[in-house]
Amino acid sequence: MSIFFLICVAVLLYSYLGYPLILYLLSEIFPSKGGKDISMIEKWPRVCILIAAYNEDKVIGDKIRNSLNLDYAEGLLDIWIASDGSSDKTNDIAKRFVESNKNVHLLEFARTGKSGVINKAVAYIESDIIVFSDANTEYARDALKKIIRHFEDRKVGCVSGRLVYRNPGKVLSGEGESFYWKYETILKILESKVGYVAGANGAMYAIRRKLFEPLPPKTINDDFTTSMKIVEKGYKSIYEEDALAYEDVAPTAESEFRRHIRDGAGHYIAIVHLLGLLNPLLGIRSFIYWSHRVFRWIIPFVLILTFFINVHLFYYSLLFKITFITQVVFYILAAGGLVMTKGGKLMLLVYAPFYFCNLNLALLIGFLKAVTGRQKTTWQRTERLIMPDQ
Numbered sequence: 442m443s444i445f446f447l448i449c450v451a452v453l454l455y456s457y458l459g460y461p462l463i464l465y466l467l468s469e470i471f472p473s474k475g476g477k478d479i480s481m482i483e484k485w486p487r488v489c490i491l492i493a494a495y496n497e498d499k500v501i502g503d504k505i506r507n508s509l510n511l512d513y514a515e516g517l518l519d520i521w522i523a524s525d526g527s528s529d530k531t532n533d534i535a536k537r538f539v540e541s542n543k544n545v546h547l548l549e550f551a552r553t554g555k556s557g558v559i560n561k562a563v564a565y566i567e568s569d570i571i572v573f574s575d576a577n578t579e580y581a582r583d584a585l586k587k588i589i590r591h592f593e594d595r596k597v598g599c600v601s602g603r604l605v606y607r608n609p610g611k612v613l614s615g616e617g618e619s620f621y622w623k624y625e626t627i628l629k630i631l632e633s634k635v636g637y638v639a640g641a642n643g644a645m646y647a648i649r650r651k652l653f654e655p656l657p658p659k660t661i662n663d664d665f666t667t668s669m670k671i672v673e674k675g676y677k678s679i680y681e682e683d684a685l686a687y688e689d690v691a692p693t694a695e696s697e698f699r700r701h702i703r704d705g706a707g708h709y710i711a712i713v714h715l716l717g718l719l720n721p722l723l724g725i726r727s728f729i730y731w732s733h734r735v736f737r738w739i740i741p742f743v744l745i746l747t748f749f750i751n752v753h754l755f756y757y758s759l760l761f762k763i764t765f766i767t768q769v770v771f772y773i774l775a776a777g778g779l780v781m782t783k784g785g786k787l788m789l790l791v792y793a794p795f796y797f798c799n800l801n802l803a804l805l806i807g808f809l810k811a812v813t814g815r816q817k818t819t820w821q822r823t824e825r826l827i828m829p830d831q
Contacts, residue, residue, distance in 0.1 A: 442750055443757075449747040450764075456740060460732040461628060467725070468634035476591035476681070485514040486569035488589060488647075491562055493523045493555050497576035498530035504576050505538045505545060511585045518585070520545045523562035526552030554817075556660035563653050570647050573664065578604075578644040579687045587684040588647050598652050598676025599668045601629070601638060602645035602684035621796060626682070628733060633680035637726050639733035641668035641678065645686040652676065657714050661707030661816065666714055672726055673717050698803055705807020706816035708738055741805040772798065 490508050494501055501522065508520045522535045524547065535547045548565060550558050563571065570592060572585065584602055591600045606622055632638045643664035652671050660666050672678050690697065717723075718730040748768055754761040771794050778795025810816035 442753055446747065446750045446754060446761075449743050449750065452736060452743050453740065453747070456732075456736045460736070461631070464628065464631040464635070464729075464732075468631045471636075471725075472634050473636040473677070473679070474594070476587075476679070477593040479586050479590050482590060482593065485517055485586075485589065486592065487517045487519075487567075488513065488570045488572060488585065489519040489521055489566050489568040490572045490574050491521045491523060491559070491566065492574050492576050493525060493558050493562070494527060494531055494535075494576045495525040495552075495555075496527050496529045496531060498527075498534055500577045501531050502534045502538075504574075504578070505535065507579050508574075509538075509542065509545070510582060511580060512582050513585045513589075516544075518544060519566075519568060521548065521562060521566060522546070523548045523550065523558045525550060525555060525558040556656040556663045556666075559663055560655045563650075563655075566650065569650055571650050571653065572645065572647040573641075573643060573667075574686075575644050575688070577688055580645065581685040581687075584645065584684040584686060587681050588645070591679050591681060592647075592649065594677070596677050597679055598671040598674065599638075599641055599646060599648045599678040600684075601641040601647075601668070601678070601680050602686050603680070603682045604642050604644045604686050604688060607687055607689050621800070629680040630682055632729055632733070633678075633682075635725060635729070636677045636679070637672050637729050638668070638678040638680045639729050640665040644688060645684065649676075659710060660714065662704060662711055665708070666711050669711070669715050669718060669730070672730075673715065673723075675726075698799065701800060701803035702807045702810065703816065705738075705804040706811040707807075708734070708804075709808050709811040710816075712738070738804065738808075741801045741808070744801060775799075 492501075492504060492508075497504075505520060505522070508518075511518065520538075522531075522545075524532050524535070527549075532547065532549055535545070538545045539547050546565075548562050550561055553561075559573075570589060572588070574580070580602075588600045588602055591597050603626065604622065629638050640662075641664045646664060646668060648667065648671060652674065653667065654670050656663050656666060668678055712719075712735070715730070718727055719735070721727050721731075751761060751765045751768060755765050756762075774791045775794035775798040778791035779799075781791060781795075807816070
């Protein structure tokens, strides 16, 4: 039991501290070359932005305008809106742009879920590069060129931009989301230096059209599955931290928690779709996948095991008494954080325990939904702190 306890602690420490340290050392030893300077590129490839949308009438107009205003080679950028059976004014708003701009296209599909709509939409697209985007994401004007420049390297198959969460309403759950995202951003930067980012973000990532594989049925995290399939093929997946995309955080902790549950379920489903990446013979690609993703996905179960093993070992030594008390205090602080969110205030002391437990509880629920088949593949848009489209 003591050995099992030490293994559990080692997994926890490795996942959040050991892996970043090893990754930093690898990035210093085997640094990947940066993308070609924008001013040196003479011929830009044809690019399309693909926006899968379901009932996005509050934001779709702003999204299309933002896409049309991006700095890219004239005539080489198309915008495709793939509507997943939208029942609001999304299609009507998109049609107004289609009528006035030959580079804007609308595809209307029956409700099938995001992955199904993406599969159908890609079949219509002939561009060299596809940039996948969410409807509520705003791109910096120069973001596209900063992403596309990396495809000058034929070994690059996927490039992700940097998502920045805005929190205009100072929502407490949003503060935690922003903090966690900064930690993830550091990992992505280090992974990119090695050449393989462990998963793209659906807000802004680009792939070579020829590398796209139709997403398997019941796929939830289409961005993660698509990007990691490209890594599995041996192509590089790069993170461009200067290509900025912006989203507003969800207005409540409950809506953010539901989103994390859905993402968690999607990750466990993705394990089945990405079995090839578990092969250690793939070297650094498998190492990053195991370290950043697989180990992270087993943390909820490791936490449960650690606690109950510690209960069993409590009377065996002073060390186990200390570790048990430490865990109890940690979870009390997390519970205190939950109570404080209801009151609109969150002290720094309870901030990290609360958000850590919040994320791992969402993962655990996501796992249960995935294995019982209760997680729907169709999507409901996450409300954001945004102004309606005018």
